[in-house]
Amino acid sequence: MRAALDTLHAIGQDCVDGGDFARRGVQCLPRLVSSELTTLSVCNLDSGHRRVVCDQPGVISRRELEVFDRYFYDHPLVREHGRNAAAVTRRIEDLLPGSAFQRTPLFNDYYRAIRIDHVMAVPIHVDRHVLVSFVVNRSKRGFSDRDRERVEVIRPHLGHLYRLSARKSEALEEIEALTARERDVLGWLGAGKTDKDIAAILAISPRTVQKHLQRIYEKLGVETRTAAVMRALATRH
Numbered sequence: 001m002r003a004a005l006d007t008l009h010a011i012g013q014d015c016v017d018g019g020d021f022a023r024r025g026v027q028c029l030p031r032l033v034s035s036e037l038t039t040l041s042v043c044n045l046d047s048g049h050r051r052v053v054c055d056q057p058g059v060i061s062r063r064e065l066e067v068f069d070r071y072f073y074d075h076p077l078v079r080e081h082g083r084n085a086a087a088v089t090r091r092i093e094d095l096l097p098g099s100a101f102q103r104t105p106l107f108n109d110y111y112r113a114i115r116i117d118h119v120m121a122v123p124i125h126v127d128r129h130v131l132v133s134f135v136v137n138r139s140k141r142g143f144s145d146r147d148r149e150r151v152e153v154i155r156p157h158l159g160h161l162y163r164l165s166a167r168k169s170e171a172l173e174e175i176e177a178l179t180a181r182e183r184d185v186l187g188w189l190g191a192g193k194t195d196k197d198i199a200a201i202l203a204i205s206p207r208t209v210q211k212h213l214q215r216i217y218e219k220l221g222v223e224t225r226t227a228a229v230m231r232a233l234a235t236r237h
Contacts, residue, residue: 001153007032008154012161017172021165025134025158026055029122032154033147035136037116043131045082048072064113071106077121082131087123089152091143098142118142122151124159132162171231174220182219185212190229 010028015021022040029038039060040053049069054060072078076095081087092101101107102117111117116137125132136143136151178186181202188198195213199206217223220231 003032004150004154008157008161011158015161015165016168018162018165018169021161022053026053029134029136029151030055032150033120033136033143034138036139037114037137039135039137041121041131041133041135043072043078043082043133044129045078045131046129060114064110067110067113071104071110074104074106076101077119077133077135078131081121081123081126081133083128084123084126087126087131089120089122089148089155091118091120091148093118093142115139120148120151122155122158124155124162134158175232177219178216182212182216185209186216186228186232189213189225190232 007028010031011021011024013024015024025040026038029035037059038055042051044050050065050072052060052065068075076092077090080090080095092098096104098117111119114137116139118138118141120136120143122134122136123131124134134151175183175186184202185198188201193201195206195209198209202209213225213228216228220228222228222231
């Protein structure tokens, strides 16, 4: 339990956005369960395409990514976890005996090329369109029941961190879409200033402040001053 909590803390500490979460996850998860290759896999269940963040950049080539997509819907873990709200950590061996898996085109064309024999996926976000999982991989030595239990205990919390980081990334993109003057207005709004105060500080008319606020609301997808401030604050923590 101590190892699980330490790993969870290391992944979530000071994450700025979804990119930070992905990088920390693939770097820190092997502290809990040893892995020769660790990825964050984002599977688009509609298009059959997978995006990967890897702890060893370049180890999976573009050709190999294309090969994976070729067998996307045949992958035992994608079939088990995709659109499955009750998805839990699984090893391929839980779904298909090792000898049978090694006779599949997926194994021979993809996993053999990257020298991987054993795969365990930790689904952290599943909806109708997307499956997001941390995936740990090994050659030769399989994953034990204890390995599976150690990552399963933090899996729900990893999902929570993922969704928080994804929302933060969306909020950052929305804030970056504001003009410099709109960000100034939003900043003073967050400081508790009235329209009249902001107008005086920025040497513009209150009517112009209101026009800036209307555009801010539209860009952030909110309807009130409080909601706009809360969206801005979400990017700072």
